Amino acid sequence: GGTGAAGGHPTGQNPPSGAAIYYWLKSPNQTVSLDFLDAKGALIRSFTSAQDPIVARDSVRADSLRTARADSLRRAGVRADSTVRSETRSEEGAGGGDGPRRAPPPPRVPNKAGLNTFAWNLRYPDASTFENMILWAGGTQGPVAVPGTYSVRLRVAGTPHTQTFRLLKDPRSKATQFDIQEQFSFLLAIRNRTSQANDAVKLIRSVKSQLADRRKKIPAAQQAAFATAATRLETELSNVEQQIYQVRNQSGQDPLNYPIRLNNKIAALSGVAASTEARPTNQAREVFRLLSAELDKELARVSAATRTALPEVNRELRAAGLMEIVPATTEASAATPR
Incomplete structure (x- = not known):
């Protein structure tokens, strides 16, 4: 609902969705964090008043x-x-065109003087993503928490305050607690596999970026030997990357022209399984099993390439007195400047 600010009949403001947390601060601009915990005290998500770097x-x-x-x-x-x-x-x-396409940052915890409100959307952490990733009918949102008991831990200037709360099942839903738990576990498995696929892409791009950097620095006497080893590694990793992600995607409409790849297929399955409160179907489980098996093959290829071809590349770099290539899932633009 709106507020009537644009004319017409004034209406009330809808409350925020999710678990609304209210707290009062004596002074503004304090360091505030909120941790959401499950019934066993395990951390689900953390939020802070600090700006995302x-x-x-x-x-x-x-x-x-x-x-x-x-x-x-x-x-x-x-x-x-x-x-x-x-x-x-x-x-x-x-429209954000000056920078890379990224997942939205986590919401900041307000820290003004007086009454503050923060709404947790009840979701577990999202799947891993990478810059400029384009998916079709697939998302990376984490699954919604199941009905049960949870707690929130507020820290103000390091001092903790904890309060429990209950998440209730929608009274209109005919799903049982077992159904909802089965759905949650399935969605969590999909999220984890999506993260593995996307982390593989980030690792591949990290290695390729480092290869490009070393090519500029390798001495002329060792360029030929380095190029042979580097090309072998880069070719194998690029082939895997193209199986996991549709690398030709440049805009949101490109998946209409180029077939989606493994990470998109796995992520899209989440939307199907979460479309209603019900345990996952046998068909959905079978599709997930088949896609997981395909992903395992590609991940094994990445592991084999870094285990066999990368050492040869690093031997050439050590001989040239250059820094070795270290596979990582941290994107170059998000890394801390050195």
């Missing part, structure tokens, strides 16, 4: 781009007021 970096980058655009327009003789209007139009139509 990637968001902070993107904000600095956006400010730099705005400044550079404004300076460019001024040097071209554009008046100051026209520069502002042009920049405003650019921001309105950018």
Whole structure:
């Protein structure tokens, strides 16, 4: 519902969905965190008042781009007021096009003086993603928590305060607790396999990025030997990457032109299984089993390539006095600057 601000009949504001947590702070800008725990005390998700580091970096980058655009327009003789209007139009139509496509950051915990509210959407952590990933009819959201007892731990300046709460089953649902638990376990398995697929893509891209960097630095006397070893490794990893993810996707409509790959097929299964409160069907389980077997084959190929071809590459790098290649699932743009 709306608030009637745009005209018409005024209406009340809908409450936030999920578990709404209310807390009062004596002073603003304190470091506040919220941990959500299951009935056994195991951590489900954590949220903080601190700004996400990637968001902070993107904000600095956006400010730099705005400044550079404004300076460019001024040097071209554009008046100051026209520069502002042009920049405003650019921001309105950018749609995030200046930076990579990423999953949205986690919500920040408010820390103003007085009463604060934070709503947990009841979801477990999302699957791993990578920059500019495009999926068709597939998502990476974590599964919704099942009905039961949970607790929230509030930390203010390091001091913890814990409160339990109950998540109730929708009274309209005909699913049993067993059905919902079976569905949750299945969705969690899908999420984990989606993460494995996406982490494999990130690892492959990390190795390929490091290979490109070392190619620029390898001494001329060792370029031929390094190129042979590097090409062998890169070719095998690229072949695996193309099986796990549709690398030709550049826009949201590209999956209409290029067939989806393993990570998309597995992620799409989550939407099917979560479409209603019910235990997963035998057909859904069989599809998951088949896709998991295909993914295992590709993951084995990645493991084999890094176990057999990578040592040869690193021998050449050690001989040249260069840093060895270390496979990682941290994306280059998200890594801490060195």
